[in-house]
Amino acid sequence: HKIILASSNTGKVREFNELLEGSNLEVVPQSVYGVPDIEETGLTFVENAILKARNAAQHTGLPAIADDSGLEVDALDGAPGIYSARYAGEGASDEDNLLKLLDALKNTPDNERGARFQCLMVYMRHAADPTPRIVQGTWEGTILHTPRGDNGFGYDPVFYIPEQSCSSAELAPEVKNRLSHRGQALQQLITLLRAT
Ligand code: ITT
Numbered sequence: 342h343k344i345i346l347a348s349s350n351t352g353k354v355r356e357f358n359e360l361l362e363g364s365n366l367e368v369v370p371q372s373v374y375g376v377p378d379i380e381e382t383g384l385t386f387v388e389n390a391i392l393k394a395r396n397a398a399q400h401t402g403l404p405a406i407a408d409d410s411g412l413e414v415d416a417l418d419g420a421p422g423i424y425s426a427r428y429a430g431e432g433a434s435d436e437d438n439l440l441k442l443l444d445a446l447k448n449t450p451d452n453e454r455g456a457r458f459q460c461l462m463v464y465m466r467h468a469a470d471p472t473p474r475i476v477q478g479t480w481e482g483t484i485l486h487t488p489r490g491d492n493g494f495g496y497d498p499v500f501y502i503p504e505q506s507c508s509s510a511e512l513a514p515e516v517k518n519r520l521s522h523r524g525q526a527l528q529q530l531i532t533l534l535r536a537t
Contacts, residue, residue: 344464346370347397347407349378350426352494353523357408360518360527366534368406376400386411386423386461391473399468406530408523410460412496414442414484416449422459425496435495439488443499446484454484456500460522462530474533478525482509493517 346357346368354370361368379396383389386409393407411425421428421442429437446454457479464474480502488498490510497510502520509517518524 342367343403344368345374345376345397345401345403345405347376347393347405350494353408353410356514356518356521356523357527359514360524364531366531371397371401371405374401381409381423383409384423386459387463387475389423390461390463390475391465394463394465394473395468398465398470402467404464404466406462406464408460408462408526410458410522412442412500413457413459414446415455416453417445420445439496439499442484442496443486443488449484451483455481456484457481458496458500458522460526462523462526464530464534474530474537476526476529476533478522478527478529480509480520480522480525 344366346354348354348370349372357368376397379392381389381392383392390407390409393409394405397405397407411422413419413422427433429441460478462476482500482502485499485501485508489508490498492512492514493510498508500509502509505512
């Protein structure tokens, strides 16, 4: 059966499609049903993920998946965190956000540039589901001084993965999907949905 993907982020939607290719889950982006974006008023990733999934389920009458994700930077006490999409202001572009991050870290030395991507993913059977399925993926890296690579979206060009010796925007999409916070979370969710 159909599941609504409660996201308007084209980078995320593309990665979901890549990750779900060949699975038996039919996931349709909320734009197909004209679901309006809901304001992300939560103070945690999980709260925002639930708000988005509930909104999509409410508007469509179908089960929904939402991904609330972001970048936590150690030297910034975890910022931009849940505000990653709007770090440089409401409606800011990926480029604006990334430049603001580089500026905030311009005096931070290499050994203090640790960061991680977080992805909180929830599945709700319906809008009033009292027990949303909740999974989490984390991806460790460091923040570069200058952007590198053209793949991915958001902060990928400044997120360096030591194990791969490159930025996440320099990884082939299938490699990013295998390693990323989103890839890890979605694998867990697929396993969970198969078991129930
Ligand atoms: P939806 O709520 O409609 O899904 P959004 O972009 O507002 O879209 P979030 O509130 O979850 O989604 O914000 C996530 C932000 O975190 C995203 O805009 C990027 O800036 C960043 N981000 C998340 N995952 C990322 C990834 O895999 N690569 C690069 N940046 C990422």
